Amino acid sequence: MYHLIKKDVIMQKRAIGLSLLFIFFFTFTLSEIGPSGLVVNILAVTYMLALGASAVEDKNNSDLMLVSLPIKKDTIVSSKYISVYIFALYAAFVNYLIYLIVNQLNLPIKVLPFTSGGFFFSIVAVSLFCSITLPLIFKYGFLKSRVISIILFFVFIAGGSTLVDNLSKKEDSILIQKISTLFHSSSDAQIALLLFIPVVIILFVSYLISLNFYKNREF
Amino acid sequence: MNKILEITNLCKNYKDFSIKNVNFSLERGYIMGFIGPNGAGKSTIIKLIMNLIKRDSGNINIFGLDNKKNEIAVKERIGFVYDENHFYEDLTVQEMKNIIRPFYSQWDENLFKRYVKDFGLPSKKQIKHLSKGMKMKFSLAIALSHNAELLLMDEPTSGLDPLIRSELLDVLQSLMQDENKSVFFSTHITSDLDKIADYITLVNNGEVILSKTKEELLEEYCVVKGSKDKLDSNIANRFIGIKENQYGFEALSQNKDEILQYLGDSVIIEKPTLEDIMVFSTRRSDQHVSSY
Known part of the structure; x- marks a missing residue:
């Protein structure tokens, strides 16, 4: 599995270089919107690298080579899910590094704040995103599922922001009040767990669907 | 009889094409030429052997093992060369080899280095900058560097110049000095097989028309x-x-x-x-x- 993840990284040397520029660009341009900017930043970079790896594979029909090697299909599928998190952690780490340097050196520039909440929601967003896109890629390949992936990406970004905006405007609604009470009465760890459990379930179901698609795919 | 590959009653149906009740076998130590016109079903049968597509019925035994039930064990012992490049084009020869190497427990690095030297492969060159002939040689070097017992080749010589084709045939001939190895070689350039094949299997329209030793065929x-x-x-x-x-x-x-x-x-x-x-x-x- 380690070698398959390493492969996803090695074959994107140039894209990883480019992603650094993206992170720098986003950290300055999105700094005004706070922690949700961090979510957009990490999700965009993860999207670019995770789907980029699939695009390279599709370009040369390299799945044919991979499944001809003595590798179990579940190893191929699970390594793809893990590599998504490797890319997310990489994006988070670079963001954290920029935030740390700017703060430690008291530089007169505004960058994205790196908060544990922002990081947590980034991982949730990445999980939901890969839970939907990876099964499509394992069934149809990157090129055929590309349009759906791009639409989903923008739905995530636009939908997420709209949802947050609407929730903040309707602070007086009963549902929001109930949620707000629940969140206020719970510790951060409890809230994290409350979100974490359904995300893990969704991710696990997505993995099983991907595995089923890949095992039944003809090359 | 020591059969390295045995296919019995193999069927696969598509909407407009079928593999119909295919039967043939290959013994250890021999080269089988797998011939037929374009669209005859050669690549489909090779994909079925590699379990890249699912058979509807029939059996495929490789090294005496079912190719589906023992997929990983079987693939460890197969070297494959396809008609097109499926490696990552932006990687160098060395980088691509480093990705593939860990998956084979029997990988022989010295053997790979020898093939790289013999074939004149530029280790630091990106695969996309290799000629078609060089890409095929790289594919062959990978296929031969993990002590594979069965070499499966799908149209490896198509689009190659006569010199490279001749080199490939020489490599296959020298490989056959090891009596434990076999080569299954699909092509529509039959002159390649005149030189090296021991057995010929001819397919057309998804059916095996004949499967015999080359001597028998040319005699009858x-x-x-x-x-x-x-x-x-x-x-x-x-x-x-x-x-x-x-x-x-x-x-x-x-x-x-x-x-x-x-x-x-x-x-x-x-x-x-x-x-x-x-x-x-x-x-x-x-x-x-x-x-x-």
């Missing part, structure tokens, strides 16, 4: 040439395929003795090439060609 079959007045319906029915032109006819027969008995010295009987056998055997009855 003959090309018959003569004037058209010799070609009555009784004789014509004994041929596998007939080509006619204004000067006479040319036909393939599976029974040299029978033709000699019927036509004697009135026709010319020649030893066929594999191409003759493929062309005459796979021409449809409605494609009975008259060339003027």
